[in-house]
Amino acid sequence: MGVYNDGSTIIHKSGEGTAGDLVWASDAAPAALLPDSETITFPATINFPDFDKGNCAVFSLNSDGTDSGAISWATILPGEWHYQKTGSKELAQTLLGTVPSGINYLDVSINLSRTNAPDQVLGNTVPIVGIKPGKWSDLDGGCAVLERMPAFLRAIQVVRSGNNIYLRRIQSVKDADEAAVTTLGIAYKTGAQVWSSGALSPWHNLATHGGDARGHVVYELDRKGYGGNINKQRGGANEPSFTDPSDFSCTYEGTVRFRPGYIPS
C-alpha cells in the first residue's frame, strides 16, 4: 500500500507508492459508525388504528319488481394520520433514545413481525410489503412501508430531531371517487334512496352510501338474497345490516435498532 501527500491531499492507494486504486483520501473520507456502545436497541410495539369508516349498499329488483336483493359493505374513507395531526388522526411519535452531538446520519435496522393483522380486504390478506417479517432490514433514511393496498398505505420513519431519535407512524388512505364506482363499477344514485315499489327504474343495480360517497369498499357486512320479500333497499323494512364489525387496526412488534454515524461533509 502507499500513503502519500500529493500537495493538497493525503492519499492511500492499494499499490506501492502512488500505484493502484484509491482506498481513502482526505477528500474521499470514509463513513464511520460510532462505537458499538452507542447502538440503541429498542423493543418496539407499533400500533396502527382502524380507518375512518363508512358504508354502502347495492340493491337490485327482479324484472317484475316483486322481489329484490341487496348487499351492504363497509368502506374506509380518505384521510391522513401522522404525528403532526390532532385528535383521532394524531399518531404520536415515540422517543427511541438520544445520540451524541455532531453525528450526521443514522444507520437504522428493524426486525418486526405483525402480531395483529387487519381484517382481510374483500377476502385478500393485507400484505406486509416493506419488510420480511422476523428478519432484519437496513433502512435507507430510516423509512419502511409496512402495509399497503391500492386504497391505503402504512409506513414508519426513524427520525433524528436534534439529538433525539423518534419513531413515527404514517397511515394514509387514498382519495376516492365514489366507492361504488371505483370498486364495484356501479354508480351511486344521487340523492336519498326511496323505493316506490313496482318501478324497475331507476333503482335497479344501483348503489347507495351511508353519508359519504368517498371511500373504498373493503368488507361485506350483510346480504339479503332474492326470495321472500321486497323492500331490501337502504331504509326499507328488509334492508341489509349496516352494523360494521370490521377492524383494520394492526400491530407490529419487534426491534428497532439504530447506530449513529458520521461522514465528513
Next chain:
Amino acid sequence: MPIRGIPSLNAVASFTEPSSSGGKFDPDAARNAPLKDPAGNLSNVHFHSDFDYYELAYGPATVNVNHTALSGYTGPDIGIAQLELHLEGQQDIREYTLVTHNLGYVPRYFVAYNGSRLGNGQMVQNSGGFWRIVAPFATSSIIGLREWLASGSSSLAGVTRSYEVMVFANPSQTPSLPLMGFDGSDLVLGRGRIRSSKRYLRRVKAGESSFDINRDVTMDVTNGRIKIVSGGNAYTEPGYDGSFSGPSYVAVGGGW
C-alpha cells in the same frame, strides 16, 4: 493532530487534542478525551479504531433478478343474483436471493436500484395499476429480496431488474495483533479492526456510485402513495400530492 494508541483503552485514534493537559499516554488525561470517549468528542476525532468503517465483504456488484410473472385471475361471483359482482386479480409474495454471503451473522448491507438506494417498500414495476413492490432483507447467510406483486384480470408480466449490492463485515479484532503495526504487509489498527488490504465505504464524487448515505428520512406518504428521494433522485408514485424534497446526502462507494 496525533495518531496515538493506548493499550489500556485498546484503541488507537487520530484526533485533535482538545487541551494539552495531562500526560500523552494517560488514558484519563483531558488531552486524550477523543481517544477515550470518541462519541463525546466527535468533532475532534479524525479516525478511531472503535468506529465501524463499513469493511466490504461483498461488492459493489450488480445482480440481475428475473422477477417472474403473476397470472391474471377472475374470481367467482361474490354477490347475489343479478348483481353479479366478482373480484379480479390476485396477489402473491415471493423471494429472491441477491447475494449468498455466508458470514454467519446478519451483516449490514446497501442495495441500490436505478441509481440510488432502494427503499423498503419501493415499487419496481407498475403495469396498468398492478404492482411489484420489493424489500431487501438480511439473514446470516444471504441478502434477500422479498416482493409483493398483484395482477388484475390480466397477468403482471415478468421483468428483469438490476440491483447493486454491497455487504459489510462486522469489524473484529485479534488479541495477538498489535494495536497499531503490521501483520505481514498489512498495516493493522485496533488489533485488526482496520486493515490496509481491506476496502471500506468512502465518500466518492457524485455520479461515481449509485450508493448514498442519506442524512434524514427518504420517504414521504400522502394520499395513499409514496415519494422516495434518495441520493437526490426522486421516485414519485402517481397520486402522491405532497411536497417532500428529500434529505441531504453524501455519495459513497466501495473503496476502489
